[in-house]
Amino acid sequence: MANKNILKRDVPVVPKLVEWNDQVSEKVQKLIKEDFPRKVLAFNDFLAEEYFDEKYIKGIRQEIMIPQSRVGLPNDLHMNHDSTKDNATTTTPRGKKRKAASIDSTESQEETNHKQANTVPGNNKIKTIINMLKPKIKELVEDLNLIKLWVMLLIPRIEDGNNFGVSIQEDILEEVRSTEGEAAIYYDETSKYHHSRAKIISKIAKYPFIEDYRDCLAEIDEKQWLHMKLVVKELRNHYNSLYHLMTKNWEKLICPRSSNSDTMF
Structure with a gap:
């Protein structure tokens, strides 16, 4: 018959696991209480920089000079x-x-x-913002992954009744998962932008006399600029909303049941 209490603390590896879980808990609590508010304000400062000013987009249009199409050497x-x-x-x-x-x-x-x-360069103004934005998206995904683990560790064993606090934990966990998925999509949008832009440039190379293709390229760049500005706002809002959601429900998040003395094991 299998042992009901599988995770005994006298097993040699378990104390190390408990220690690591404690480190995760300490890191996440600092992340939520201290780092999240700081990151919200940092995103506000980022939005106030020249990259997201309307003057910046006026100079974002790039004239494309298509080299003569030749393969190899003349x-x-x-x-x-x-x-x-x-x-x-x-x-x-x-x-x-x-x-x-x-x-x-x-x-x-x-x-x-x-x-x-013969190389056709990308839009350097757009690439500058992309290079600044991608690490911020990656940071949010990593933060959310750690928080997701922490909340799952806080969920107590399944019992009948007295599960209101547990339902709050599950709601928060679902919100974290949803936000993590959205952030991953933001990261993927960059490759889609480059792919769409490359297709239009190939059309310009093939049909240089059709001005609509050049206008379409400019629209793609402007659309990407607007998209990145919205992404920055969304990243800020995610940090802000999760901070308020978790701090307002902190007691139920940490201790979902009044007699919850064995949360992790």
């Missing part, structure tokens, strides 16, 4: 290289092999320079 360079290479192979082999290798090296460098010249 034809004349290929022809010159081929004729030189033929000459190199029809004369004395030993002396000309080094010359042919030098020509190959020159061709490789020319090809690299040609590809770099």
Whole structure:
């Protein structure tokens, strides 16, 4: 028959687990009570910076210069290289092999320079905001993951009756999970922006005489700017709402039952 009390404290590994759970609890309580209010104010300061001012978006439109579409090297360079290479192979082999290798090296460098010249850059103003925003989204996801673990550890064993406090814990846990999912979606939106932008640029390269494609590209950049501004506000609001939700229900969150002496085990 299986032992009913599986997690005994006299098992060697359990004290280490209890110690780690205590560290999680201490870290999360500090996170909620001290860090969340600070982060809300930090997001307000972030929104007040120049990146989210209407003046910033006025200069966000980027003129796209599509290079001439050529694969590899120009034809004349290929022809010159081929004729030189033929000459190199029809004369004395030993002396000309080094010359042919030098020509190959020159061709490789020319090809690299040609590809770099053909690169269409992204919108640097948008990329600047993305690079600042992504770590903040990642930080929220990590914070919520830790809080989710903490709340699950606080939920007592299942019993009949006296479960009002437990229902509050479950409601908070559901809110944390929902917010974590939304934050993960914010992170994924960046790749979708780059993909949409790249598709329009390929259309501009194919149909440079259609101005609507260039206007569409500008609209995509402006839409992304607005989206990122809204994401910053949502991140701030998530921290603020979770702070108030948990602090207002702190007693029931920490001790859902009046006789809850064995929360974790």
